Amino acid sequence: MTTVSRERRKLHGWGRTAGSVANIAAPGSTDELAALIAEAGQRGVIARGLGRSYGDVAQNAGGVVIDMRGVDRLLEFDRASGLVTVEAGCSLDALVDAVLAHGWFLPVTPGTSAVTVGGAIACDVHGKNHHRDGAFARHVRSLELLTPEGETITVDPEQQRELFEATAGGLGLTGIVTRATLQLVPVETASMLVDTERAANLDVLLTRLTSTDHLFRYSVAWVDGRARGAALGRSVLLRGDHATADDVPRDTDRLLRARGRRLSVPPHLSAAPFLRGRPLNAFNELRYRRARSGKSIETIDQFFYPLDAIGNWNRLYGAGGFLQYQFLVPFGAEDALRTLLESFTAAQPVLVVLKQFGESFGPLGFPAPGWTVALDLATSVPGLARLLDDADEVVAGAGGRVYLAKDSRLRPDFLARMYPRLDEWRQVQSTLDPEGRMQHDLSRRLQLVR
Amino acid sequence: MKDAVGRIQRVLVLGGGSEIAHATLAALLEDGPLTAILAARRPDELETAALERSGASIERIAFDARATATHGDVFERAFSGADIDLVLIAFGVLGDQQRDERDATTTVEVAETNFVGAVSALTHATERLRTQGHGTIVVLSSIAGQRSRRSNYVYGATKAGLDAFAQGVQLALADEEVHVMIVRPGFVHTRMTAGLKGAPFSVSAAEVATAIVEGARNGTPVVWVPRKLRWVAAVLRALPAPLLRRA
Numbered sequence: 219m220t221t222v223s224r225e226r227r228k229l230h231g232w233g234r235t236a237g238s239v240a241n242i243a244a245p246g247s248t249d250e251l252a253a254l255i256a257e258a259g260q261r262g263v264i265a266r267g268l269g270r271s272y273g274d275v276a277q278n279a280g281g282v283v284i285d286m287r288g289v290d291r292l293l294e295f296d297r298a299s300g301l302v303t304v305e306a307g308c309s310l311d312a313l314v315d316a317v318l319a320h321g322w323f324l325p326v327t328p329g330t331s332a333v334t335v336g337g338a339i340a341c342d343v344h345g346k347n348h349h350r351d352g353a354f355a356r357h358v359r360s361l362e363l364l365t366p367e368g369e370t371i372t373v374d375p376e377q378q379r380e381l382f383e384a385t386a387g388g389l390g391l392t393g394i395v396t397r398a399t400l401q402l403v404p405v406e407t408a409s410m411l412v413d414t415e416r417a418a419n420l421d422v423l424l425t426r427l428t429s430t431d432h433l434f435r436y437s438v439a440w441v442d443g444r445a446r447g448a449a450l451g452r453s454v455l456l457r458g459d460h461a462t463a464d465d466v467p468r469d470t471d472r473l474l475r476a477r478g479r480r481l482s483v484p485p486h487l488s489a490a491p492f493l494r495g496r497p498l499n500a501f502n503e504l505r506y507r508r509a510r511s512g513k514s515i516e517t518i519d520q521f522f523y524p525l526d527a528i529g530n531w532n533r534l535y536g537a538g539g540f541l542q543y544q545f546l547v548p549f550g551a552e553d554a555l556r557t558l559l560e561s562f563t564a565a566q567p568v569l570v571v572l573k574q575f576g577e578s579f580g581p582l583g584f585p586a587p588g589w590t591v592a593l594d595l596a597t598s599v600p601g602l603a604r605l606l607d608d609a610d611e612v613v614a615g616a617g618g619r620v621y622l623a624k625d626s627r628l629r630p631d632f633l634a635r636m637y638p639r640l641d642e643w644r645q646v647q648s649t650l651d652p653e654g655r656m657q658h659d660l661s662r663r664l665q666l667v668r
Numbered sequence: 669m670k671d672a673v674g675r676i677q678r679v680l681v682l683g684g685g686s687e688i689a690h691a692t693l694a695a696l697l698e699d700g701p702l703t704a705i706l707a708a709r710r711p712d713e714l715e716t717a718a719l720e721r722s723g724a725s726i727e728r729i730a731f732d733a734r735a736t737a738t739h740g741d742v743f744e745r746a747f748s749g750a751d752i753d754l755v756l757i758a759f760g761v762l763g764d765q766q767r768d769e770r771d772a773t774t775t776v777e778v779a780e781t782n783f784v785g786a787v788s789a790l791t792h793a794t795e796r797l798r799t800q801g802h803g804t805i806v807v808l809s810s811i812a813g814q815r816s817r818r819s820n821y822v823y824g825a826t827k828a829g830l831d832a833f834a835q836g837v838q839l840a841l842a843d844e845e846v847h848v849m850i851v852r853p854g855f856v857h858t859r860m861t862a863g864l865k866g867a868p869f870s871v872s873a874a875e876v877a878t879a880i881v882e883g884a885r886n887g888t889p890v891v892w893v894p895r896k897l898r899w900v901a902a903v904l905r906a907l908p909a910p911l912l913r914r915a
Contacts, residue, residue, distance in 0.1 A: 226843075236670050236671055236802075237802075238802040238845050239845040261800075279742060279802040280798075280800045293757055541672045586892075603673040606673070606697070626672030627675065629700060629701075662751055
C-alpha cells in the first residue's frame with residue numbers, strides 16, 4: 219500500500235453554498251484507494267468527481283475527500299457491441315469524445331457532460347429520456363466496487379442485485395466505484411433532430427407530454443417560472459431523437475462532434491442583479507416568444523449541454539451562490555404540482571425545467587413514475603428556507619420526494635417520508651460499512667447513515 | 669451541518685442562561701427546528717419552555733466557567749453526538765466595580781470568568797470546529813472593552829482581553845472554514861444590567877440576537893450592536909484620559 223499525499227482545502231458544491239474544509243487526496247490509480255479508505259479516521263472518506271453536484275454530497279468536512287479525476291482511463295471498448303469499460307473518474311465528456319466517432323453515444327446523459335462515470339452511478343443520474351430508458355445505472359452491465367472494508371468486488375446488476383441497487387443512487391456511501399462497464403446506444407450522426415412546441419399553460423403542457431412523449435426518445439420542457447395565473451406553467455417543449463443519416467447533409471462527417479465556442483465566467487463577475495426582477499422576466503418572455511414550433515437540427519452539445527458552453531456559469535450567481543430544488547410528485551398529484559409551481563413564481567426561479575419520469579430503481583433512487591421539476595434559485599431570495607420547507611411538505615404529502623444528489627438544505631425529518639425504502643437501503647449500507655468509514659456533509663446533515 | 673440557506677441544526681451555548689443566547693436561539697428557531705445544548709452552572713434550573721414551544725430540542729450540560737480543568741470534558745460531551753454548527757460563548761459576569769476595584773479576590777473572580785474561562789472555552793471550541801471542518805463561534809465582547817472607563821474598567825478589561833484573543837484566533841483560522849465572530853454590543857438591557865442606569869445607544873437582547881444571526885449567516889468578522897456604535901468606539905478611544913475619569 220502506498221501513501222497518497224493530502225492537501226487541506228475548502229470545497230463546495232456547484233451551488234457554492236455551505237463549503238467545508240477537507241483533506242483532499244488525488245490518487246493516480248485505483249491501487250492507492252484502498253489505503254485511503256483504510257486510513258479513514260473519525261470523519262471518514264468520500265469520493266468526489268468533477269464537483270457538479272449542487273449541494274454538499276461530495277464534500278466531507280474535516281475528513282478525507284478522494285479526488286477521482288486522476289483515475290480516468292478508458293479500459294475497453296468493443297466497437298461492435300457498444301460495451302465500454304472505464305475507470306470511475308472518466309468524464310462523460312471524454313467518453314463521448316472516445317465513442318461518438320464510432321457511432322455510439324451515452325445511454326443516459328444529464329444536462330452537463332462534466333460529470334464522472336462514478337458520480338453518475340453514485341447519484342444514478344437521469345436525463346431527458348428517463349420516461350423511456352430509465353436512469354444511468356440501468357445501462358451499467360457491471361461495476362467494480364471498493365467496499366468500505368477494503369475489499370474489491372465485481373458487482374453484477376443481476377447476480378448482486380441488492381448491492382448494485384444500493385450503490386446506484388447510494389451517494390457514494392456503499393464504497394468507491396472504481397470502474398464500470400456500460401452499454402452504449404448506437405447513433406448514425408452527432409446531430410439531434412429536435413421538435414419544438416410551445417404550451418400556453420400547465421394544462422396544455424401536461425396534456426401534450428402525456429399524449430405524445432412516447433413518440434420521442436428525449437423530452438424536456440423549459441418552463442417560464444415567472445408566468446402566473448392563467449399562464450402558469452407556460453413553456454417550451456424540447457423533444458427529439460438522434461438524427462439519422464438521412465436527416466443531415468450527405469457531404470459532412472456525420473459523426474464529428476462539433477463543439478461551439480466556449481466562454482468562461484471570470485471569478486467575482488456576478489450577474490446576480492440580472493437574474494431577478496425585470497431582466498429575468500424579459501428573458502423568460504423572449505425565450506417563450508422566440509421559440510419556433512417545428513423541427514430543427516442541433517448538435518448534441520447544443521441539445522444536451524447548452525450550459526457547458528459557459529465555463530463556471532455558477533459564478534454568475536455571485537458570492538451568495540444558488541441551489542437547485544428538484545422534486546418529484548407522482549402522476550395523479552397534478553394539484554400539488556400546480557400548488558408548487560405557483561408557490562415558486564415569487565421566488566424568482568432563474569431556470570425551471572419539467573419532465574416525466576418512468577420506472578423507479580433502487581431503494582434510494584430518486585425517479586419514480588410522475589412529474590419532476592428542477593428550479594435554480596439564488597440563495598439570496600428572502601424567506602427561501604421557509605418557502606422550501608413548505609414545498610417539502612407539499613411534495614412529501616403528495617407521495618413525492620426531492621433529489622438528494624442535488625440537495626443542500628432538506629430537513630432530516632423529511633427523509634423517511636420521502637424515501638419509504640430508506641431502512642432497506644440503510645440495512646445494506648450498514649452491513650457493508652459497519653465502521654462508518656464512508657461519510658459526507660450531506661450524510662451528516664440528513665443523518666442518512668445510522 | 670449548516671445548509672445552503674444558512675440554517676443551523678445544532679448550537680452549543682456556553683452560559684446557557686444568557687438572555688442574549690436565548691434571544692439568539694429564538695431568532696434561529698424562526699427558520700426551523702434545531703437542537704440547543706445549554707451548558708450552565710445549574711443546567712437543571714434553566715427555563716426552556718419557550719424555546720421548546722418554538723421547536724428546540726434541549727440538551728443540558730453542567731459547565732463552570734472558572735473550572736477550566738473540566739472544560740475538556742464539557743466539550744467532549746457536547747461534541748459526542750452530531751456536528752455542532754454554532755458555538756455561542758455567552759457567559760460572563762458584570763461584577764461590582766466599586767467592590768472589585770478594591771478587592772483582589774472578587775476582581776480575580778470576574779477576570780477568571782470573563783477572560784480565563786472564555787479563553788479556555790474559545791480554545792476548545794476552535795479545536796473542535798477545526799477538526800470538524802466547519803462551524804461558527806460567536807464571542808460576546810462589549811463596547812466596554814474598547815476603552816477603560818472609571819465606572820466599569822474591571823469588566824471592560826476582561827472583555828478587552830477576550831476581544832484581543834478572539835481577533836488573534838480569527839487570524840489563525842483564516843484558511844479554515846471556521847468562522848469566529850466577535851460581537852460588540854453597547855449597553856444591553858438584561859437581568860445582568862438590571863438596576864443600572866442605561867447608557868446612550870443601549871439595546872435589547874433581541875436586537876443583539878438579530879445582529880448575531882445575520883452576522884453568522886453572512887460570515888461577518890465583527891458585529892457592532894447597534895451598528896453606529898463602531899463610530900462611538902472610535903471617538904471613545906481617541907478621548908483624552910481625564911475625560912474618562914467620570915465616565
